[in-house]
Amino acid sequence: MEECNVVLVSLYRTQNFAIRTLHSVLNDVKGIKVFSIFFKESWANVVTKPTVTEERLFVQKIIDLNPAVVCISVLSSYVPIAKRLTTLIKENSSALVCWGGVHPTICPESCIKVADIICIGEGEGALIDLMVRLRDGNEYFDIYNLWINHKGTIIKNPLRPLIQDLDSIPFPSYCSDSFFFIDDNRISRNDPAILDDRLQVMGARGCPFACPFCVNSVTKPLFKNLGNYTRIRSVRNIIDEIKQQLTFSGNCKKTVVFNEEVFGWKKEWVDDFSLHYNKEVEMPFDICYNPKVVTPELFAKLVSSGLNEINMGIQSGSDNIRNNLFKRQEKNSEIIKIDKFITDSGVRAAFDLIADNPYETEETLKETINFLFQLTKPLHFNYFRLQYFPTYPLTQKALIDGYIQTEDITDECLFENATKRMMYDPKLFPFTTKNALQNIIWLIVWNHTKESIVKYAISDNSLTAKICLIYLNFKAVFLGKIFGKGGIKRKIEYFKAKRRGR
Numbered sequence: 001m002e003e004c005n006v007v008l009v010s011l012y013r014t015q016n017f018a019i020r021t022l023h024s025v026l027n028d029v030k031g032i033k034v035f036s037i038f039f040k041e042s043w044a045n046v047v048t049k050p051t052v053t054e055e056r057l058f059v060q061k062i063i064d065l066n067p068a069v070v071c072i073s074v075l076s077s078y079v080p081i082a083k084r085l086t087t088l089i090k091e092n093s094s095a096l097v098c099w100g101g102v103h104p105t106i107c108p109e110s111c112i113k114v115a116d117i118i119c120i121g122e123g124e125g126a127l128i129d130l131m132v133r134l135r136d137g138n139e140y141f142d143i144y145n146l147w148i149n150h151k152g153t154i155i156k157n158p159l160r161p162l163i164q165d166l167d168s169i170p171f172p173s174y175c176s177d178s179f180f181f182i183d184d185n186r187i188s189r190n191d192p193a194i195l196d197d198r199l200q201v202m203g204a205r206g207c208p209f210a211c212p213f214c215v216n217s218v219t220k221p222l223f224k225n226l227g228n229y230t231r232i233r234s235v236r237n238i239i240d241e242i243k244q245q246l247t248f249s250g251n252c253k254k255t256v257v258f259n260e261e262v263f264g265w266k267k268e269w270v271d272d273f274s275l276h277y278n279k280e281v282e283m284p285f286d287i288c289y290n291p292k293v294v295t296p297e298l299f300a301k302l303v304s305s306g307l308n309e310i311n312m313g314i315q316s317g318s319d320n321i322r323n324n325l326f327k328r329q330e331k332n333s334e335i336i337k338i339d340k341f342i343t344d345s346g347v348r349a350a351f352d353l354i355a356d357n358p359y360e361t362e363e364t365l366k367e368t369i370n371f372l373f374q375l376t377k378p379l380h381f382n383y384f385r386l387q388y389f390p391t392y393p394l395t396q397k398a399l400i401d402g403y404i405q406t407e408d409i410t411d412e413c414l415f416e417n418a419t420k421r422m423m424y425d426p427k428l429f430p431f432t433t434k435n436a437l438q439n440i441i442w443l444i445v446w447n448h449t450k451e452s453i454v455k456y457a458i459s460d461n462s463l464t465a466k467i468c469l470i471y472l473n474f475k476a477v478f479l480g481k482i483f484g485k486g487g488i489k490r491k492i493e494y495f496k497a498k499r500r501g502r
């Protein structure tokens with residue numbers, strides 16, 4: 001049995017659960033040597049193009065490690081980078097290139113034209129099978145979850161069942177000797193996750209919901225009849241991982257962050273969590289929840305366990321947009337109630353809102369403004385721009401309705417878009433009331449304005465109200481220059497993020 005090397009590549013995410021988990025999985029396979037390259041980071045959400053030096057460092061590392069396969073994890077925004085690295089690998093080595101992750105899962109046909117192998121869905125079983133076959137010098141054309149491009153012939157294998165017992169998956173790797181981080185024209189062995197004061201955990205897979213702007217709306221039907229889609233790790237398994245992460249030397253963790261779309265949605269699970277977490281971990285924790293899942297009973301248990309922040313996607317302050325376009329059934333009145341009981345218990349409520357949504361009207365934006373004033377201050381919001389990812393139902397709808405064209409969602413456009421920053425920054429143009437209202441929402445969510453002036457500005461069509469609206473619009477654009485992309489505050493945030501390792 002010959003030793004066989006594999007290199008895993010993460011793009012723009014050093015805290016990449018997929019790569020860190022697959023690294024641990026392959027580490028356990030006899031005769032396989034696994035390395036991971038974390039190619040660039042998006043510090044504070046700022047994405048910059050790779051430099052010539054960074055590409056050179058990448059190529060040199062591939063040549064040194066001489067892998068049989070290079071496995072790249074690809075999100076839709078980084079396809080041009082994955083393509084470029086694939087070309088560089090092909091030009092400088094004889095390694096096979098395998099793409100996996102969200103993008104090959106939702107767009108397999110285009111990906112298999114570029115990569116030798118793609119993985120659709122979960123990679124654990126498929127990668128083990130692939131590496132064992134390569135290690136033993138056997139053919140690898142019939143592995144479930146993989147498509148193979150064999151000299152131009154595409155072999156499409158069926159999907160395997162979803163992993164039901166998440167506790168059977170090893171914990172993600174940290175601070176491994178076989179990790180390399182390429183960023184800022186340097187290659188380093190220091191894992192930035194150690195500098196981060198937040199301990200990151202992924203406690204579940206799948207989501208009970210399938211919102212049309214999220215990948216789950218595509219993958220839920222894709223994996224139908226392949227086992228339970230929404231799965232959760234046991235509390236014991238999660239606590240053991242947290243304890244393991246706390247043993248790494250130099251760590252300075254202050255908060256645990258649960259990254260699953262919806263935190264422990266089952267009552268029995270939360271009961272178990274509240275029995276053990278606080279006793280064994282004693283660290284505040286942040287979660288994402290859905291307003292439909294937060295009940296006072298579940299919530300009280302989480303508060304007594306040390307809950308610090310609940311992040312909820314509300315997407316719009318208009319019931320119509322939220323219920324009918326985003327297919328989220330909660331109403332403003334429910335969210336206001338939930339916000340109150342969350343903040344009354346000293347927990348921070350943070351909300352996600354989506355900007356640049358062509359389906360919003362002046363009326364729905366005004367509804368959002370009025371809704372925001374009913375939430376507890378200070379507000380904590382992530383005000384994201386709407387992203388159109390290929391094959392998502394909302395993207396298909398926007399294409400049909402003529403709000404976007406296929407040219408707007410090419411690989412290059414998606415990457416360009418990612419370099420612009422995902423958060424919404426106020427913009428002067430188009431100089432319309434709709435745009436001004438959106439800018440005013442930015443002022444409100446960042447706590448930069450008073451309710452009275454905004455209410456007056458949107459109250460009627462009088463000249464003075466219009467002047468107020470224009471004043472607020474300019475104020476937002478001006479402050480956006482300071483706090484937004486390229487602004488001084490933003491630059492400080494960027495450097496701080498780098499220093500803290502996130």
Ligand code: B12
Pocket residue numbers: 011012013015016017018019021042045071072073074075076077098099100101102103105119121122123124126127200202206213214215216259260261384387389390422423
């Ligand atoms: C947690 C999360 C985050 C976290 C942390 C991410 C992290 N630490 O890795 C945070 C909050 C930081 C984040 C940020 C962002 N995120 Co996010 N995030 C997620 C979420 C909810 C889970 C991802 C995850 O870690 N899953 C667990 C791992 C184990 O699963 P996995 O990645 O799917 O990997 C498995 C398989 O896909 C496969 N696989 C993966 N890679 C590879 C590679 C090979 C070679 C093989 C064989 C297999 C394989 O095997 C893995 C194990 O089975 C997903 C939604 C989702 N369900 O995917 C969105 C998601 C990935 N995020 C998304 C987006 C857009 C973003 C942001 C741009 C948002 C923003 N506005 O800033 C940023 C970009 C960050 C960046 N630079 O990449 C989108 C990506 C869309 C797309 N089509 O590409 C998703 C899909 C949500 C959506 N809207 O649909 N995110």
